[in-house]
Amino acid sequence: MAPLLKVENLRIELTTRKGVAPVIDDLSFELGAGESISFVGESGCGKSMTALGIMGLLPEKIGRIASGSITFNGEELTTASDKRMRDLRGNEISMIFQEPMTSLNPVYTVGEQIAEVLRAHQGLGRKAAWEQATELLDAVRIPNARGRVGDYPFQMSGGQRQRVMIAIALACKPRILIADEPTTALDVTVQAQIFDLLNDLRRQTGTAIIMITHDMGAVAEMAERMIVMYAGRNAEQGPVEQIIDHPRHPYTRGLISCVPHLMKVLTEERHTLTEVPGIVPSLSEFGRDQCLFASRCPQVTQQCLDKRPPEMAFADDQRSACWHAEDI
Amino acid sequence: MTFLQTLATRTFYALILLLAVLVLNFSMMHLAPGDVADTIAQSMGGADAEVLAQIRTDYGLDQPFLVQLGRYIGNVLQFDLGYSFFYNQPVTDLILSRLPATLLLAITAQLLALVVGVILGVYSARHPKGIASYFVTFLALFGYSAPVFWTGILLLIAFSLKIPLFPVAGMTDVTVEGGFWAHAADVARHMVLPVVTLSSIFLALYSRLSRATMMETLGSDYVRTAKAKGLSEREIVYKHALKNSLSPVITLAGLQFSAVISGAVLVETVFSWPGLGTLAFQSIIARDTPTILGILFFSALVVIVGNILTDLALRLVDPRVGR
Numbered sequence A: 001m002a003p004l005l006k007v008e009n010l011r012i013e014l015t016t017r018k019g020v021a022p023v024i025d026d027l028s029f030e031l032g033a034g035e036s037i038s039f040v041g042e043s044g045c046g047k048s049m050t051a052l053g054i055m056g057l058l059p060e061k062i063g064r065i066a067s068g069s070i071t072f073n074g075e076e077l078t079t080a081s082d083k084r085m086r087d088l089r090g091n092e093i094s095m096i097f098q099e100p101m102t103s104l105n106p107v108y109t110v111g112e113q114i115a116e117v118l119r120a121h122q123g124l125g126r127k128a129a130w131e132q133a134t135e136l137l138d139a140v141r142i143p144n145a146r147g148r149v150g151d152y153p154f155q156m157s158g159g160q161r162q163r164v165m166i167a168i169a170l171a172c173k174p175r176i177l178i179a180d181e182p183t184t185a186l187d188v189t190v191q192a193q194i195f196d197l198l199n200d201l202r203r204q205t206g207t208a209i210i211m212i213t214h215d216m217g218a219v220a221e222m223a224e225r226m227i228v229m230y231a232g233r234n235a236e237q238g239p240v241e242q243i244i245d246h247p248r249h250p251y252t253r254g255l256i257s258c259v260p261h262l263m264k265v266l267t268e269e270r271h272t273l274t275e276v277p278g279i280v281p282s283l284s285e286f287g288r289d290q291c292l293f294a295s296r297c298p299q300v301t302q303q304c305l306d307k308r309p310p311e312m313a314f315a316d317d318q319r320s321a322c323w324h325a326e327d328i
Numbered sequence B: 001m002t003f004l005q006t007l008a009t010r011t012f013y014a015l016i017l018l019l020a021v022l023v024l025n026f027s028m029m030h031l032a033p034g035d036v037a038d039t040i041a042q043s044m045g046g047a048d049a050e051v052l053a054q055i056r057t058d059y060g061l062d063q064p065f066l067v068q069l070g071r072y073i074g075n076v077l078q079f080d081l082g083y084s085f086f087y088n089q090p091v092t093d094l095i096l097s098r099l100p101a102t103l104l105l106a107i108t109a110q111l112l113a114l115v116v117g118v119i120l121g122v123y124s125a126r127h128p129k130g131i132a133s134y135f136v137t138f139l140a141l142f143g144y145s146a147p148v149f150w151t152g153i154l155l156l157i158a159f160s161l162k163i164p165l166f167p168v169a170g171m172t173d174v175t176v177e178g179g180f181w182a183h184a185a186d187v188a189r190h191m192v193l194p195v196v197t198l199s200s201i202f203l204a205l206y207s208r209l210s211r212a213t214m215m216e217t218l219g220s221d222y223v224r225t226a227k228a229k230g231l232s233e234r235e236i237v238y239k240h241a242l243k244n245s246l247s248p249v250i251t252l253a254g255l256q257f258s259a260v261i262s263g264a265v266l267v268e269t270v271f272s273w274p275g276l277g278t279l280a281f282q283s284i285i286a287r288d289t290p291t292i293l294g295i296l297f298f299s300a301l302v303v304i305v306g307n308i309l310t311d312l313a314l315r316l317v318d319p320r321v322g323r
Helices: A047-055 A082-088 A110-122 A126-139 A158-170 A188-205 A216-222 A240-245 A250-257 A302-306 B003-031 B036-043 B049-058 B065-077 B091-126 B131-145 B148-162 B180-218 B221-228 B233-255 B257-271 B276-285 B289-317
Strands: A005-016 A019-031 A036-040 A063-072 A093-096 A176-180 A208-213 A225-230 A233-239 A312-314 A318-320
Touching: A005 A047, A019 A047, A019 A063, A019 A233, A036 A047, A036 A216, A047 A063, A047 A093, A047 A176, A047 A208, A093 A158, A110 A126, A110 A158, A126 A158, A158 A188, A176 A188, A188 A208, A188 A216, A208 A216, A216 A240, A225 A240, A225 A250, A233 A240, A233 A250, B003 B065, B003 B289, B036 B049, B091 B131, B091 B180, B091 B233, B091 B257, B091 B276, B091 B289, B131 B180, B148 B180, B148 B257, B180 B233, B180 B257, B221 B233, B233 B257, B233 B289, B257 B276, B257 B289, B276 B289
Parallel strands: A036 A208, A036 A225, A093 A176, A176 A208
Antiparallel strands: A005 A019, A005 A063, A225 A233, A233 A318, A312 A318
């Protein structure tokens, strides 16, 4: 079966004052219908840019897709018209964002903000759209949905607002939901509720989910496959359990060892919590023909500094862009 | 708070404020040299000290300050603003006959400035490198720096004298005959230049401000959400961004209401517009204290009413206001 979404050799360029830099460099991945995939990596690694690229929402006049292709359901999106992209957005592919506090329009009721998507894409009338907005609020588990549908965003908590965002995103039963760090701004108990909600809704609607996060715990909970991104490039991708079990890239290994493990017995010896030393290189260094992680890598060799590593394939389509992937 | 509760509290505070304005105005006029007795004596062709004292006794001007103040406030509470010796009319009648002309001028100018300013602001925010954007910047600079009477005189020279499109002065043409519409068209023709002059300052303010707030909202998270929903450009700009950009503009417009009134004094004088501004100018020259006090009182009233209306308008635009 052909994948629902296929991204091939995608290159996204940002025009900055210092020149043109590839924020996404040669990225390829596939997403099957109903599948859940996670993008992992530190801030500034191009996770959000990938999402915006798929949505056709790259910052105007600054970002552009330079080469590669994105096909959705067999349809090429990089060359699609603005009108066609508008039809897809919020309808077939929708997105929720990191900041629930500011992502809703403060001067319209939450009901209106849900209903307008239904009116725009499903051709519903005012009344029917409002009715369905109420049902959606209920579906994202906002208590007393009928009483809250006329509320304004400022009358809701952060968690509730993110639920409203999810209701907006799922209103038209999209094939793909992109969630860009949907729980980063929420506190931990609310995070768990949002993950539960997303998992349940995914089971009910069969929507494929692309989750962007830097939280390894969230990945383990939500996704089947993961893509570790570093400096705009694919570092490693494959099935979540397999990668956590045996990472084939030193960056992945670094990220995994950053996650604290809960002890069953408190007296048990704890693993020391580690960090990945250093920071992500600046945009101007993104295009270099070398391994961009080399400056932070404990296993760096001359080869890493001389040439960009190719992707090496392992069992179950685990792929790692590291010269030493086989030795790790 | 409900709409009515807000209105009630605001009206209550407005009354207290008006009282304070009344006391302050009266005290200031009392401190200024010269009084009505001088004016009357002057109009009689001069008088000696005895006659002056007689006039002062007749009009109660020899009473202690507090008694005069109390009497004045008492009269105002009964809608009696005193009697103008210069115009030989009750001040209330005088002001009420002039107020419509000023309100017509001020409100039209304010609305014109708001509508055109917001349209220019929105357009230039969407095309920040376009010609309209530079035009707004130029307009703002011009509007700020050019004195309103100078703009008025220039417009007069250009469009009444060199190219006789509009009448030079006044509000109506006595030669125009016909029904209501003919009369309205005549007034409209007279209004063009004063309205354009008066709105020039505010147009600059509003276009500049709405450009700035619009650019900010266009970059906001909820506009990004609107784009992600697949809404049309028109819905994103006019539904989602514009309504959020309006609050600061409305707030500024409310604050500018007093400036519109004071600007009207200059513009009315330049164009001989028969409104409160001309009346204020003439009564100051004539030292007609009751009229000046009355005009000050009415200006305060207009500004306060304007502010209450602004508050109510803000509530309509932004549900967060007043909760």
